Amino acid sequence: MFVSGHHLPVQEGWYSTQAISVPSATKAGDLPEPFKIAVGAPDGIAYIWYPVQSGTTGSVAPSFPSPAKIRGWVANGVLTVTYVASGTISPNDYITGAVPLSPLQITGQVSGTTGGIGTYSVADSSITVGSSADTGEPMYTAPRVTDSTVVWQFGEEYAQTISSVLWVTGAGDTFDTVVGVDAQTNVSGAVVTSELANMGSTAATVRMASGQKIDMSADGTLAGRNQHTLSYESNAFSYKVSGALVAGVTNNGFPIRDATIINAGGTTLDTATPALTAVTYVNSTVTGLGVIASAELATANGAEQEIVNLSGKSVQVYPVNAAWSFWGKSGGAPLTLPSLAAVTMKTFASGTGYIYPEYHPPAP
The missing domain is CATH 2.40.30 (Elongation Factor Tu (Ef-tu); domain 3)
Incomplete structure (x- = not known):
């Protein structure tokens, strides 16, 4: 479907003693093109008028009112x-x-x-x-305008602004999908594009209300909907997985990350407590208990996790597994996180399994 915003041919202005004919259909299904004129109105806007009665215009222009x-x-x-x-x-x-x-x-x-x-x-x-x-x-x-023997009907604004090309209304009705593309359709360009549009200062390619979601992982099933979403809500831009906040940015640019509080446990790589979230706060009642860095660090260069020691005891932080190592240490060896300190761990060589630790405050 192609929607054109162009008018059919329009005569610019009114002319005196002009013969005007109202076209008629010659067979079923005909849509005869009406004769149209564009004339100014008292409100300073040009409007289109078309004849509903054939005849000849007068010698003096009639008054075409503002609608x-x-x-x-x-x-x-x-x-x-x-x-x-x-x-x-x-x-x-x-x-x-x-x-x-x-x-x-x-x-x-x-x-x-x-x-x-x-x-x-x-x-x-x-x-x-x-x-x-x-x-x-x-x-x-x-009103219709009588012009000698011609009668004019108001049409529309000449240089009009169209409020909506497609606008769905209803009285309590529910639509599952308003615009969709099925699995048998091949799209070589884009489903929606505004790349050639002249966008005004208040225009947007997509406009959504606070709390509405963009679903990034749908698979055609109800169960697969809204598993990975982007939205703006509670004064922050948010990325959620299965409805749980993973990361976001507040209106003032403060980052938001998924955070949990866990208890350190175990004294080896195999027995330490896994730290699963981007920010993990750790409690410990005994010096030397451990936590293990999240396997998410192994997914890509630049992956980052922060572990904060809330306790009065030092905590051992282990890398993802024995094949991984903190910079300057052997594979699987832990680093020591002092009391009330934090460490930010960044993957910088995922192929060889290296993680760079950055202490806050610096390690003693």
Whole structure:
């Protein structure tokens, strides 16, 4: 599907004593192209008008009014107006917009502020436009203009801003997927792209509310959804795994990492307590008990883990396994983490199994 924002050919301006014809369909399914003119209005905006009655224009230009710009809905022969951006609504105006597809005449006002928010009767009770659930649709209202023997109908703004190309509405309805691509479809470019668009200062390629997620690991099953997500919530940008926060950044740039508190245990690489999170706080009641660095350090160069000793006893910190070593030590040998100190461990040679330890404060 290709959606073009271009107008069909439009005559710039009104001309006197011009023969105007309303095209008609010659066979079923025909969509004859209407004749259109673009003329300025009192509000300084150019609008498109098209003829609904053939004839010849007059010798003096008629007054083409500015339309009223409203939001509302139509049901059971009644237009309910919830908002008026500009202009005044009058009986015998015609409603136009993305919907209804054909102009709908207003026959009178039923209630509310004269020419403003309220309810109005319309000529066709079978037409439904919008609903109260979404405060209605944006629409125009304007009278038809008699120009000698020609009658003009308001169309739309000439250089218009289209609010939405695809906008899904509903009254409590649930959609599983609004836009999707199935497994039998090959995509050679992108599902969504804005690479050639001229983006305004307030525009965004994707716009989401706080707490909404981007799922990075879906596999086509319900169980596979939202296992690895990115989101902005609680004043921080967050990366979560299975709903648990792994890392994030606050509004002021402070990093957030997954953290736990564990008790040191064991005195060998095989018996020490595993330290599994990016930041691990350690308690110990006996000098020399140990913890083991996370296997995540072995996944890639630059992987980083911090271990903080909260206790009054020194703690032994072991590398990932016997094949790994801290810089300057043999494979599997621990380093000593003094009381109330921290060590940041960084993988800098994952292929050969080296980890660089950085003490805070420096090791004695």
